[in-house]
Amino acid sequence: MRLNDWQQEVEAYLLGQDPTPNPALRASLLGSAALAVEQGLAIYHNAYRARLLEALRGDYTAVHGWLGDAEFDAIGSAYIAAHPSRHYSLRWLGAELASFIEAYLVPEQALPLGELARLEWAFTLAFDTPDAQPLSLAQMAELPAEDWPELQLRYVPSVQWQTCRFNSLAIWRALKEQGEFPGSLALEQEEPCLIWRDGLVSRYRSLGRGEAKALQGMAQEGWSFAELCAQLNEYGDHAPLQAVTWLRQWLRDGLLQRHLP
């Protein structure tokens, strides 16, 4: 058999569900007294699935903790069959798992589980984004007063947003700390959540809706500090104070870098 044809046979065998080889592949191989052809092929067939499932379990420890081994592996296997790996690094294997879960399960399971999967993937994304030097409080303190109104800020590259409709953060925390599963609950109102990397440490926190809108306005929509204050008109005379309070918190968190238009 030509090399390319043989490799196509092996690839189809590894990706297929049936560990029994077709006759052409079987005939292309030699066994030994120690290891029969079928045993040898089965080692690769098992290893392919085990390796990919292990990568998914590693990236989705909370989803795995929620579902348990059997259910997680069933969903993981269906996912691998639908999304075979296309990147040389297994680090990207799980990129579509949340969307897959949302389409694969019935809605009452799919929505909270998909949200938890998105949360976990956000941590994965934040983990190895480019390093950045966030703007510090000390640097801000040195900024001349006349530069404040036009000050523009952007997110450091690791910042990920997630809007939670369920208690996914509480579930994630409990499962990470191997605590008791708190049960899945829908939140009374949506809760914006930030995930980012501060130095080498992954961090997260929930935001009130006002703070979330202000932060998005400044870091994403390009508001200057003067525009931020103007947008906070519901706070009346306290608008600048509220803006400064949030800004100090964002800088303490290491979320922002200066943008020079």
Next chain:
Amino acid sequence: MHNPPDNLGFGLGLRSAYYQAILEQRPAIDWFEIVSENYLVEGGKALYYLDAIGEHYPLVMHGVSLSIGGPHPLDRDYLNRLKQLAARVQPAWISDHLCWSRGNAHQLHDLLPLPYTEESLLHVATRVRQVQEVLERPLVLENVSSYLRSADDQFTEWQFLAALSEVSGCELLLDVNNVYVSARNHSFDPWDFISGLPAQRVRQLHLAGHSDYGSYLIDTHDQPVSDPVWQLYQRTLRHLGPVSTLLERDDHYPPLDELLGELDKARAVAAAALDKEPQCA
């Protein structure tokens, strides 16, 4: 007798489980081998520790995704990123495996053996030369553990490696454990393999543990090196002379001291093989 210009001594595969201990203890390890793919990222912890550890130890880059024997075109993006990483790491050399790990359509994430035929030799040698042009250095290729053997083989695996090295200029990473595992699985004499390689082309040795399933072995890298592999290592060093030796562990990570103990054993075995006192790191 083998006399490489840069025998690095006795090294350990760098794994994240040991990052902190390495920086805190600065253990007597001569060098580290990194899995290149773990550092083909934009930022974060892995690159931080890579830079910090690289300040104190020589490094070698060892990849698992090149798929030098694969049916697909070579991944230029991957190669360019590998080259960028090499500029950062300044590795003593860059290695991967004589295998294929990607099919026509998908990544298979395994070190799959090739049929050892004239056709494979031409295919792999052409690609090795292309990789060497991009990386601007000889590629070092490792023999894999295998559980399959092609009925079309025209060469033994060691004849294939020798011929590949001859026609492409690549160097060899001889994994002593892999030779032992494949020899048991395919019923050949491991010494035929090792003595059949061109000694001058062997740049590095690997040592690792395997799991014994009775009639066959699986290369699991989650155990200490087995006694038969130590014996084969000793005989290999008597044959080759001193060669950079690397201990791999990829699962069931013991405390770092246990791996340091295994490295000391490698030093003692090497000293006995080469008839001299063990060298301190």
